[in-house]
Amino acid sequence: MMSPPDLSALNTRGAWPPPAGPRVAIVGSRRPSPYGEAVAEQLAADLARAGVIVVSGLALGCDAAAHRGALTAGGVTVAVMGTGIDIIYPAAHLRLAEEIVAGGGALVSQFPKGALPRRQNFPARNVTMAALSDAVVVVEAIQGSGALITAEAALDLHKEVMAVPGSIFSPQSVGTHNLIRDGAALVQNARDVLAALGAGGEVLDDPLAAPQRLGFGLSRERDGILLHLSDVLSVSAAELARKLDLPVAEVLGRLTSLELDGAVRRHGPGFLRALRTGKERA
Structure with missing residues (x-):
């Protein structure tokens, strides 16, 4: 695994560092099934209501759904980018990026301003996502998906890795089923994630009170x-x-x-x- 960057030297835009509390990366396919997209959004919303900071990669598909779910719930979300923080990729997510910052979250990048979306940037970005998070939840992933790089990095960093089960007929669930077979915690809802974090499994209604009530x-x-x-x-x-x-x-x-x-x-x-x-x- 490539080494994570110095997290104190990240380029940032928005509220940084984020509020105290658990951080969970929700990642998955750029071309999710309707099920996968719905799960990413709902899971992020429920975790955000419990005071969890939702981390994802601003990509199409599950990443965008996770960011939107957290924002809809009034929570904080962090986008880890594979470009400079002044280059929104994909460009279609410019408004989403602005909403993340306006909602009290942040855009973060290990790359300098002006850095373009090069293929080699994204595996490094995925490692940074894992390093920033206390746990990683993979919603959907085909074999070889970048989301699996995030999961592998999390394991190497001794972070909790979790995965959402799907249909045995869906290629998008091959990666998550392999993770579960290899020991990743199975996630059906936000309570499963909170329980794995040692947070008691309580989905709270007041995000502002959550960090203290979750005991972090x-x-x-x-x-x-x-x-x-x-x-x-x-x-x-x-x-x-x-x-x-x-x-x-x-x-x-x-x-x-x-x-x-x-x-x-x-x-x-x-x-x-x-x-x-x-x-x-x-």
Whole structure:
């Protein structure tokens, strides 16, 4: 797997970093079945109502449905782009991109402004999506789909991978069925996703109250992680989870939040406390 970029150095437009709380990437086919598109939109809407930040790739199909579902529910969604943040691709999603920013979300990219949509950019974009998220849900994917790159990257980063079952006659469900066969959690609804994240499986009506009620509390508790990190010897998420007596998924979520703030950085399979250089976030 290619290494994820420095998440604190991403180019961004909109509210960044996102609010504290779990982040779930919802990905899938650019040419989904009507079922797949409906599932992506409904799942994103229900998760957004529970205070989850919905991450996707601004592509046609399942990505766009996920962004729209989150926006319809009044939630926050983040679009990870395979272009510069000033190049909306596909161009048909210009309005969607504006709605994401206006809704309190963000456009993010590891590529410089002006970067065009080149084929080699999108696998790297998919890895970044996985790195930014606490879990990845694949809604539909043909064999060889880019959504499976996101799932593979999530596994390599020790993130939760989930998949939605579909028809055995549908090529769009071959990839998700293979993921489930290989151990991915089966997702039928938002409660399944929340349960896998250790969030109790409660679909909430008030998105603003959700991060506290779901028990993630990143902004209040992340200092506890920093106490267990040094700037010399890297520590894995699994080791931190043992020391803090917390689920690995929750520790990874806090580490990602700290990485976005520039407070920690990845080093091999673990994490180091980042040395500040005078550019401190408020």
